Amino acid sequence: MTWFSPEGVVWTPASPRLIPVRLITATAYFVVPAAAAVVASLTLHRNFWWVLAVVVVLAAWSAWITVRVVHAHGWAERDDDLLVRRGRLVRRVTVVPYGRMQYVEVTSGPVERAFGICSIQLHTASPGTDASLSGVLASDAERLRDRLTARGEAQLAGL
Amino acid sequence: MTEQHERVFSAPREWTHVHPVSPLLGGWAVFAAAIGYWFSQGPGAPSSEEQLDLHLTLARVALIVAALAALAIGFGYLSWSFHTYRITDEAIEQRKGLLMRQHRQARLDRVQAVDVVQPLVSRIFGFAKLTVEVAGGEKSGIQLMYLRLADAEALRNEVLLLAAGFRAEVAARSSGEDAPRGEFSLRHEMEGFRLAPAPGSAHTAVAAAEERPLVAVPIPRLLGSIALSWGTVTMVILAVVFAAGSLALGIALPEVDLVAVFFGGGFFGVLSALFGMFTYAMASLNRGMNFRLGISQDGVRLAHGLMETRRQTIPPGRVQAVQFKQSLLWRGRDWWEIVANVAGYQDDQQAVSTLMPVGTRGEALTALWSVLPNLGDADPAGTVSRALSGSGAEGGFVTAPRAARWIDPIQWRQRGVRATDTALFIRRGRLVRELMVVPHERTQSLAITQGVLERALGLATVEVHSTKGVVRPVAQHLAVADAIALVEAQAQRARERRKVQTPEQWMAKVGLADADADADAPSSAAQSEASPAVTQEAPHDGR
Known part of the structure; x- marks a missing residue:
């Protein structure tokens, strides 16, 4: 046993559609420097091609990281709590009891919507609770949210 | 009037x-x-x-x-x-x-x-x-x-x-x-x-x-505690360093006027250090002046303040987490500071979170009983005492393994976690000793994390999420197996304790006349032996 994965827990992985969504979002950070490097190399000095090379390498590296991180992300519904696992380099599993959930928030940005996924964020009374699910299929999200809310209400405890 | x-x-x-x-x-x-x-x-x-x-x-x-x-x-x-x-x-x-x-x-x-x-x-x-x-x-x-x-x-x-x-x-x-x-x-x-x-x-x-009334902080002790606090010591060291530095410069370069150098450079350094010390001392003084901790039917009552006075009432079961602190210079007198998380407080955490600005170990234990009357332990005073100043596995603590010394050379021996039936104790700190106590039923959520170095050494960190406040309970650098077991056990314990926790309307169960049978009776009885002054009649002890 090298990492936290209790027996009998069935993990739901994040949808692979999250990969293109993350990549598209990340592209925004690389397009501008890459374009600037291209323009500079054409107009100023040809050594600016090196800058472009660095940008491309960085982009490729972050793409690889994105793929790994998305594969590492997942969640599992247990009887009394929800497990959320994320991270590859820094691994983290959060255990959120249903009875502690204050509210559940479903969000989806324009890119996420285009790929038919959304994010679900769970809030407890603690600012430290870091439990968000990314890459939830839109078709599952409603049901998951309702299930979480129902379980939360059934087990709700005072602070 | x-x-x-x-x-x-x-x-x-x-x-x-x-x-x-x-x-x-x-x-x-x-x-x-x-x-x-x-x-x-x-x-x-x-x-x-x-x-x-x-x-x-x-x-x-x-x-x-x-x-x-x-x-x-x-x-x-x-x-x-x-x-x-x-x-x-x-x-x-x-x-x-x-x-x-x-x-x-x-x-x-x-x-x-x-x-x-x-x-x-x-x-x-x-x-x-x-x-x-x-x-x-x-x-x-x-x-x-x-x-x-x-x-x-x-x-x-x-x-x-x-x-x-x-x-x-x-x-x-x-x-x-x-x-x-x-x-x-x-x-x-x-x-x-x-x-x-x-x-x-x-x-x-x-x-x-x-x-x-349970605890009152005498003014001389408050002043003493401020004089012996880290803030003061740091500022004094800074002032001395600045003074000595400018003096040394003056001696090394005799052609430069010593007085000019002192007033030119060192003086302002000293002055700002002293000013820092002053503001720090004033803040501590404001917070701890006339501090009184008492207990009543309505819960814990705190009163303090020099310029702005504040009288807090925190009903039973509202304290989410407690932290003891003792800096090196307080150790000789065995003084402790206690802060706590209470849900709802947003701003001005320093002013609202203090449960005791400075007190002896006995008073610290009294203050702890006043907010967490049932620690679910046969010998709460002994347990807390060992938790406060012990090290290693003494007192049933799960400690950080030897491997932790590579990334945590100073305090790995002090790190330890122990759960009783009702609360989790997290101990840490070498120069500043710290102990955090979180009642299981107040745990919001849990997390287990592992960074790159921790993974290489077979370690993991467990976080216990409490409500917003100054206490952030984290047990760092445990062995992976221990950390995993802790998270599982803690989730289970929190689940159990949530079912039997204090009712929100804390007198409703007791009613005006008919007191319910007390589920916690054995342990609270044990505890009242440890500090009879508080627990025998403490109102929320017999809920």
């Missing part, structure tokens, strides 16, 4: 304005008045034409200031006329706002803390601010600025009475204006407490629950 002795103050059931003097009590108004006064006096150095000119300018400035002040006060009164509050059986309600109307309702069964705060100016004139903190999101609490002190106290007492779960008609009956002074208090019917209104306190319809 004379009128207060004849009147019975009670919380309003109808919509009521806060006191009309409120717009004037903000600090700025006094400031503006002071400026106006200063200008009206003038500098007073006579000299013919120039003076006339100056006076004209001054008159103009004074006029502008006066106009601004009048505008601000006018606006203040306009918003005052929209600011009303009332109390019902279930909630305290507040309506305010000129353009954006607000109607805020704080459910009394969700009350986490009730504070009577008196900033300097309002204290001078006998007014107070009442804050009611409730569970649930940011800005869900209610702040009433300002009320007469007696009104604030009446409201506080009634809020706490209703929040405790006493039925409304009981409270209503007791709030009749004609109730003779000896009988209006429900508290009379409670066993274990005599009715003895604090001297000088106002005549309120619902009397304040009688308070049993």
Whole structure:
């Protein structure tokens, strides 16, 4: 046993559609420097091609990281709590009891919507609770949210 | 003041304005008045034409200031006329706002803390601010600025009475204006407490629950603790370093004037260090002055403050996490500082989180029992003592393994975790000893994390998420297997304890007469041996 994965827990992985969504979002950070490097190399000095090379390498590296991180992300519904696992380099599993959930928030940005996924964020009374699910299929999200809310209400405890 | 002795103050059931003097009590108004006064006096150095000119300018400035002040006060009164509050059986309600109307309702069964705060100016004139903190999101609490002190106290007492779960008609009956002074208090019917209104306190319809003082911090000890604190020591070291540095420079370069160097460089360094020390000391002094911790039917009562005084009431079961701290220099005297998380408090955490600014070990234990009466341990005093100053596995602690020394060379031996039936203890710190205590039923969520280095060494870190506050319980660098077992066990324990936790209306279960059978009896009995002064009659111990 090298990492936290209790027996009998069935993990739901994040949808692979999250990969293109993350990549598209990340592209925004690389397009501008890459374009600037291209323009500079054409107009100023040809050594600016090196800058472009660095940008491309960085982009490729972050793409690889994105793929790994998305594969590492997942969640599992247990009887009394929800497990959320994320991270590859820094691994983290959060255990959120249903009875502690204050509210559940479903969000989806324009890119996420285009790929038919959304994010679900769970809030407890603690600012430290870091439990968000990314890459939830839109078709599952409603049901998951309702299930979480129902379980939360059934087990709700005072602070 | 004379009128207060004849009147019975009670919380309003109808919509009521806060006191009309409120717009004037903000600090700025006094400031503006002071400026106006200063200008009206003038500098007073006579000299013919120039003076006339100056006076004209001054008159103009004074006029502008006066106009601004009048505008601000006018606006203040306009918003005052929209600011009303009332109390019902279930909630305290507040309506305010000129353009954006607000109607805020704080459910009394969700009350986490009730504070009577008196900033300097309002204290001078006998007014107070009442804050009611409730569970649930940011800005869900209610702040009433300002009320007469007696009104604030009446409201506080009634809020706490209703929040405790006493039925409304009981409270209503007791709030009749004609109730003779000896009988209006429900508290009379409670066993274990005599009715003895604090001297000088106002005549309120619902009397304040009688308070049993537990800890008071003497001023010499407070001053001593500030002198021996890290902040002071750091500043002194800085000042010495600056002074010595400039002196050394002066000796090394004799052609440079020593005095000039000192005043040129070192002096300002020393000065800023001293200034830092002063502000730090003032903040600590403000926080710890006249500190008193007591316990009452309504829960834990805290009072402190030098310029701004604050009297907090935290009902039973509202403390989410507790942390003990002892810096190196306090060790000789075995002094401890205790801070706590209480849900609902948002701003000014330093002022509201202190459970004890400085106290002996015995007092620290007393303070802990007052907020967490049941530690689920046969020998709570011994356990906590070992947790405070032990190291290694002594006392049943799960410690960080030897591998942790590579990334945590200083305090890996001090790190340890131990769970009792009701609470989790996390110990850490070598120079500053720390112990965190989190009741299982107050755990919000858990997390287990592992960074790159931790993975290489086979370690993992467990976080216990508490509500917003100064205490952030984390058990770092445990062996992976221990960490995994801890998370699993902790999730299980929190689940169990949630089912049997304190009811939100803490007196509702007990009722006025029929006390329920006490599930925690054996352990609390064991605990009362450890500190009989507190627990035998502590109200929420026998819930």
